[in-house]
Amino acid sequence: MAGTESSATGRYLVLLEDDSTVVGARELTRLAGIRTVNTADIVGASAAELLGAADGVVLNELGIALITAGADQATALSEAVNAPGPIAAFEAERTVYAIGDQPAAPVDGEFTWGLQATRADRSAATGKGVRVAVLDTGLDLQHPDLAGRDIVTGSFVPGEEVQDGHGHGTHVIGTSCGPRTSQNGPGYGIASEASIYAGKVLGNEGSGSDSGILEGISWAISNGCSVVSMSLGAATEPGQPFSEAFERVAQRAMAKGTLIIAAAGNESARGQGTVAPVGHPANCPSIMAVGAVDAQGAIADFSCGTVDEIGQVDVVGPGVDVHSSWPGAGYKTLSGTSMATPHVAGIAALLAQQTPERAWGLWARLAQTARRVPLPSTDAGAGLVQAP
Structure with a gap:
């Protein structure tokens, strides 16, 4: 964004x-x-x-x-x-966008630092039996790391198939639901056995509309997805009201057992003293807003924060130098709250595998088990999410 x-x-x-x-x-x-x-x-x-x-x-x-x-x-x-x-x-x-990402240096090791920081590398849970919807630019259906996975697709962009012509969707799906072991580098996926529901709501140029997102949410609910991950949105101004339509939709989703998780946005420039408010639709009270931290536990310079009572950051995830899948059997390392959000969604799937709790109960578990970090709650919410 x-x-x-x-x-x-x-x-x-x-x-x-x-x-x-x-x-x-x-x-x-x-x-x-x-x-x-x-x-x-x-x-x-x-x-x-x-x-x-x-x-x-x-x-x-x-x-x-x-x-x-x-x-x-x-x-x-x-x-x-x-x-x-x-x-x-x-x-x-509104017109909405894939939350802007920033190229970063490659990483080495058996697992990405994000899996290590969230303890996903040590978790016995895999998300098996849990349906995770990722609403984004689609998915590279030929990526070898996802071969044999349970994948359901839907495109809500007129004239475009779910095949990812942008890259953003493949990257975030890799983080939330990709493999924990890879022959071509570190393991990077959290819910490595979850059922993947790849919803294309953003076109190959990286943008879409509210209606496409709402159609994707409706599709996810009707398919019984426990988690919806959205690394997308639109910038907001301080004091700008959240969308009543998206808030009511999120409440209705919760009533049907579906938790919606969304990126807080990348509009801040903290090094210059600017903290931007949480973007749309993450600023809705019933959508879990995710900020980004780096490998040292510091808040990312770009990560939006709680600047007024309208929208607040609920948790944070690893969002700097995140290695994941990319179209064409490739990989890329990116930074953004886009990258933090699928970490949270993947861990939500691990928790959902181990507990019957859904919706608000799953939200509560994510917050209660998060690791407290030395950051103000306005930046980090309940803290850095942790795998069970």
Whole structure:
């Protein structure tokens, strides 16, 4: 997310009250003449594709409508938020990006420093039986280190297959769910036997939209994923409210047993005295926000922090000089809160293998078992996550 800014797509998100997708669709038509289709009625088409045939699409699993609207229609729907009825929130859809990463020097050893710092190299847990969804730029399905793994894919980017033409998705999936042993370098994966659900929500150029992410979350929930990892987002300004739509979606995901973990963002320049606020959507209270530390335990210069009451860092993970898989049977060492997030997601999968707790219970275990670090909680939250 370094060097990027949040920008509107020209579409809107309409949050509907719980169990109100049908009456909500009727209200959209009554108030603004907007006719929608419901994803529960149409299988195999993305929201972007469905928008070509309608004014809006209702993501039935999440209770969110994605619409196109003119100025008068937008005004009517915005005013409806404060009136009794099924419309709970109305906001502009944002463009989101793969959280910016920074090339770093290669690493040596049997395990990456991130696996060692989180004790994943010593854990008997492997994540077997746990479904982990990683929503990003996709996955290199031919990478030899993932041969024979249980992999389910879905693309929510119109016109693009899940095959990763960018690299970011392959790197973060490698950290969360790749191998702990590799013939070509250090072991770098945490939940090495988890089921991988690779959701492409960002295009090969590294960007996407809120609607693609929401579709990916809906897909993960419907597939029973215990963990959703998102190394993506958009920058925010101090005091900027979090998205009510994403917050309610996260709450609904939690109610169905799915924990969402997201990168805090890379907008800080701590060496210059600047600490930027946690980005969207990690700044939502019901999404676990992940900051980054280096091998010495210091907060990464770029890692966003808690600067006001709106968004806070919940935990930290290894995010500097992180070695992982890369398309073309390769490897790359990168830095960013993007790299810290899959460490946390992988450890969440290890914990989920060993306990029936899900959602808030899994969040609590991640926080309670985290190693306290000599950093303020505004930078590190509960601390550095630890494998069971």
